[in-house]
Amino acid sequence: MTRHDFLVKWGVYALILLPVWILESYILPRIGALPVRPVLLPLAVIVLAVLEGAVGGAGYGLGVGLFSACVLSAGEHWLVLGLTLAGLGAGLLAQYVLRRDFLGCLVCAALVLAGLDGARILFRLFAGRAGLEAMLRLSGLEILWSLPFLIPVYALFLWAFQRVPKGTHF
Amino acid sequence: MKDFLRDNGLLILIAAVLLTLIVAVASAITGGTADPLTDLAGIITTPIRNGVNAVTNWSQERYDAAFRQDQLQADYEDLKLKYADLEKQLREAERDSEENERLRALLGLAQKRRDLELESATVTAHGSSNWDSTLTISKGSAAGIEAGDCVVDQYGNLVGIIDEVGVNWSEIMTVVDSDLEMGGLIARTDDAAILEGQFDLMGQGKLKLSYLPENSELMAGDQILTSGLSGVYPSGLVVGHVEEVLTEASGMTRYAVVVPETALADLKQVFVIKSFDIVE
Numbered sequence: 313m314t315r316h317d318f319l320v321k322w323g324v325y326a327l328i329l330l331p332v333w334i335l336e337s338y339i340l341p342r343i344g345a346l347p348v349r350p351v352l353l354p355l356a357v358i359v360l361a362v363l364e365g366a367v368g369g370a371g372y373g374l375g376v377g378l379f380s381a382c383v384l385s386a387g388e389h390w391l392v393l394g395l396t397l398a399g400l401g402a403g404l405l406a407q408y409v410l411r412r413d414f415l416g417c418l419v420c421a422a423l424v425l426a427g428l429d430g431a432r433i434l435f436r437l438f439a440g441r442a443g444l445e446a447m448l449r450l451s452g453l454e455i456l457w458s459l460p461f462l463i464p465v466y467a468l469f470l471w472a473f474q475r476v477p478k479g480t481h482f
Numbered sequence: 483m484k485d486f487l488r489d490n491g492l493l494i495l496i497a498a499v500l501l502t503l504i505v506a507v508a509s510a511i512t513g514g515t516a517d518p519l520t521d522l523a524g525i526i527t528t529p530i531r532n533g534v535n536a537v538t539n540w541s542q543e544r545y546d547a548a549f550r551q552d553q554l555q556a557d558y559e560d561l562k563l564k565y566a567d568l569e570k571q572l573r574e575a576e577r578d579s580e581e582n583e584r585l586r587a588l589l590g591l592a593q594k595r596r597d598l599e600l601e602s603a604t605v606t607a608h609g610s611s612n613w614d615s616t617l618t619i620s621k622g623s624a625a626g627i628e629a630g631d632c633v634v635d636q637y638g639n640l641v642g643i644i645d646e647v648g649v650n651w652s653e654i655m656t657v658v659d660s661d662l663e664m665g666g667l668i669a670r671t672d673d674a675a676i677l678e679g680q681f682d683l684m685g686q687g688k689l690k691l692s693y694l695p696e697n698s699e700l701m702a703g704d705q706i707l708t709s710g711l712s713g714v715y716p717s718g719l720v721v722g723h724v725e726e727v728l729t730e731a732s733g734m735t736r737y738a739v740v741v742p743e744t745a746l747a748d749l750k751q752v753f754v755i756k757s758f759d760i761v762e
Binding site for chain 1: 490491495501534610660
């Protein structure tokens with residue numbers, strides 16, 4: 313893969329994150345009927361990791377994590393490392409254990425969302441900021457309401473994946 | 483895993499660890515001011531936020547106009563009734579105010595004063611996380627805003643406190659955020675208590691009023707204000723009203739669930755109190 317191909321490919325992946333970000337940050341929070349706000353950016357990392365593999369997933373996770381930590385969730389700096397590990401884990405799972413399809417994505421998404429919320433719960437438990445039961449309830453709802461959005465996110469990234477140059481080497 | 487290590491995967495992991503540390507340490511050093519990386523991201527994304535926000539606001543207004551006409555009409559009729567009632571109260575208040583002024587002059591008492599320096603700002607984003615409650619606004623340190631400043635809506639109801647400041651953006655921790663804690667005052671009885679956000683109430687858009695005085699006769703509907711006792715926040719800002727009074731799990735003390743007066747989900751414009759001078 314040439315440098316040009318590399319730039320085109322990751323440029324496209326960066327661009328298609330824009331509608332996902334707008335949907336997560338500007339459209340879904342305004343829908344009062346939703347009991348919680350679905351999280352979509354980690355789903356984007358997982359889908360890409362499943363399609364591109366562990367290295368691509370970790371790299372993309374690093375970028376999205378930095379974006380999330382700086383733009384979306386001020387204070388959640390650990391998301392840089394969290395989403396990198398999420399991309400790495402999902403990529404490895406899809407490469408060696410699961411299939412690189414939607415079902416594999418769904419399993420990885422459930423695991424990663426549970427892992428990220430687990431980290432949040434641990435931080436808050438150590439800080440004594442909230443009760444475990446309330447946090448588990450919120451986490452369950454968040455995962456439940458986020459997973460259906462895997463369908464459009466997967467479709468969007470699959471569409472891009474089929475059109476960009478292949479190869480995962482950095 | 484061998485492929486991962488061969489293809490610079492380890493470098494990515496090291497970069498992630500280093501970036502996490504850099505951002506966390508920079509944030510800890512700068513306190514309420516945004517660290518340089520977060521500030522830069524905020525500066526770059528602010529025009530995008532403004533644009534997207536304008537489009538979504540416009541779409542929501544069109545949607546409301548098209549599909550919520552009946553509800554808007556009912557709201558309008560309700561407001562007309564409230565307006566008539568308020569006009570009557572205003573006439574009474576004017577009479578009381580004149581009488582109050584005459585009596586003050588007679589007794590030689592100093593006039594109560596309340597000077598607030600306000601900075602208007604547009605809400606550019608509602609926090610998308612379920613784990614905290616935040617709003618992002620279009621002004622920051624360039625407009626003289628500092629961390630810890632109170633933010634009110636157009637009716638003077640407390641919206642929250644500035645948590646992080648960038649050059650042209652700021653993040654507000656809203657009144658229902660689980661990290662919020664400030665002095666509260668029950669308007670009817672003048673009793674002081676503590677207003678604090680609670681995780682399980684945050685999702686319902688409510689907060690808690692705790693450390694109630696033992697003999698406090700709190701009732702549903704009682705208005706809660708900021709006490710301003712610490713001098714950090716101005717006194718007399720309307721926070722909300724009591725929804726219900728409950729007993730703690732220990733059975734020893736009571737607390738009240740407070741519903742904020744401001745409509746957090748619909749906020750488009752807010753006012754930051756940059757400085758205040760209140761003489762009670």
